[in-house]
Amino acid sequence: MILKTPQEILKMRKSGKITAAVLAMMGELARPGVTTGELDRKAERLILDMGGKPAFKGYMDYPSTLCTSVNDEVIHGMPGDRVLEEGDILSIDTGAVLDGFYSDAAVTLPIGDVSEEASRLMEATRRSLEKGIEAARAGGRLGDIGNAVQSVAEGAGYSVVREFVGHGIGRKMHEPPNVPNYGAKGTGIRLVGGMTLAIEPMVNQSSHQVRVDDDGWTVRTRDGGLSAHFEHTVAITDEGIVLLTVL
Ligand code: MF3
Numbered sequence: 001m002i003l004k005t006p007q008e009i010l011k012m013r014k015s016g017k018i019t020a021a022v023l024a025m026m027g028e029l030a031r032p033g034v035t036t037g038e039l040d041r042k043a044e045r046l047i048l049d050m051g052g053k054p055a056f057k058g059y060m061d062y063p064s065t066l067c068t069s070v071n072d073e074v075i076h077g078m079p080g081d082r083v084l085e086e087g088d089i090l091s092i093d094t095g096a097v098l099d100g101f102y103s104d105a106a107v108t109l110p111i112g113d114v115s116e117e118a119s120r121l122m123e124a125t126r127r128s129l130e131k132g133i134e135a136a137r138a139g140g141r142l143g144d145i146g147n148a149v150q151s152v153a154e155g156a157g158y159s160v161v162r163e164f165v166g167h168g169i170g171r172k173m174h175e176p177p178n179v180p181n182y183g184a185k186g187t188g189i190r191l192v193g194g195m196t197l198a199i200e201p202m203v204n205q206s207s208h209q210v211r212v213d214d215d216g217w218t219v220r221t222r223d224g225g226l227s228a229h230f231e232h233t234v235a236i237t238d239e240g241i242v243l244l245t246v247l
């Protein structure tokens with residue numbers, strides 16, 4: 001893993017503000033009748049206007065600024081002509097690069113009024129991220145994070161995706177270590193000040209199993225159940241955790 005200096009963390013914080021601004025704007029724009037492609041165009045414009053570059057566009061030939069994953073889509077849904085409908089849940093994942101540093105974050109949003117069950121899933125996933133972040137402490141272990149996420153998600157009756165995980169982040173979008181959303185307390189590498197991580201629980205309503213569509217990107221639940229995704233880029237410091245992808 002690559003430890004960051006306080007100056008580098010400050011740069012990541014500035015990058016994270018752009019990513020947070022995009023997700024905040026999406027919260028205003030995502031409503032029934034809007035297409036995922038329209039959201040993508042507005043997101044790209046905002047990132048460029050703020051002086052950054054979209055982190056995902058061009059990454060392994062990915063064509064867009066956002067990943068837009070609806071209902072049973074878990075991650076990496078591709079923006080396009082799909083019209084959002086009342087009752088959908090939309091996971092939006094995005095990232096920015098500024099001054100050489102990446103940030104990466106995601107939220108799942110309700111489109112209009114959604115079912116009680118969909119709300120409960122989104123809330124449990126948001127809370128699993130919150131608890132995962134609280135567990136990311138200098139002196140702790142990597143497994144503490146996954147264990148916290150998994151405990152909240154499974155405690156609410158849901159499952160965590162195994163095939164995709166969080167990651168270190170910095171001058172590249174993906175740096176070591178992998179940050180699984182499952183694991184045992186007190187296991188894995190020791191967490192130390194200067195680590196910057198993207199913690200990103202992907203939580204399924206029923207089975208944790210997923211498959212990838214023929215487009216090579218869209219990951220969806222095998223059983224057609226709903227899925228939610230929340231993500232923040234954070235820095236571990238000796239003074240505590242710092243959220244980088246907030247306004
Ligand atoms: N948040 C995702 C990740 O951490 C974003 C990657 S999507 C891609 O891997 F399109 F850029 F690949």
Ligand code: CO
Nearest residue numbers: 104198200231
């Ligand atoms: Co990520």
